[in-house]
Amino acid sequence: xxxxxxxxxxxxxIISWIIISIPVWLASKVFSSESSFxxxxxxxxxxxxxxxxxxxxxxxxxxxxxxxxxxxxxxxIGFIGILGVYKSIxxxxxxxxxxxxxxxxxxxxxxxxxxxxxxxGAFSIMHLLHI
Numbered sequence: 283x284x285x286x287x288x289x290x291x292x293x294x295x296i297i298s299w300i301i302i303s304i305p306v307w308l309a310s311k312v313f314s315s316e317s318s319f320x321x322x323x324x325x326x327x328x329x330x331x332x333x334x335x336x337x338x339x340x341x342x343x344x345x346x347x348x349x350x351x352x353x354x355x356x357x358x359i360g361f362i363g364i365l366g367v368y369k370s371i372x373x374x375x376x377x378x379x380x381x382x383x384x385x386x387x388x389x390x391x392x393x394x395x396x397x398x399x400x401x402x403g404a405f406s407i408m409h410l411l412h413i
Contacts, residue, residue: 309385
């Protein structure tokens with residue numbers, strides 16, 4: 283049975299969103315008493331939106347004024363935007379938000395290695411969904 287491409291994309295988005303939220307949730311449990319899985323899902327979604335908006339804005343400006351190094355500044359400010367989202371959603375300070383980001387990154391690497399070692403990498407999941 284073939285899944286509609288739109289349904290496949292939606293299912294893939296939801297699965298990816300849940301998988302991305304797990305490391306943020308686990309990391310936030312270390313740094314915040316306000317941690318919950320719905321908050322982690324909200325934090326991942328809002329932080330991705332904030333990062334994309336900031337990067338798009340800096341990419342547009344760097345193209346208009348022909349200064350490609352401005353995009354690097356956009357990545358740095360985008361990361362600070364992610365920290366701001368974590369700071370406000372999990373009610374931690376800037377250092378706690380940075381700790382959540384770093385620990386979530388480390389947990390993500392561990393999950394990727396485990397999933398990859400059992401053959402469930404990102405490409406095999408997309409293949410299963412026929413995306």
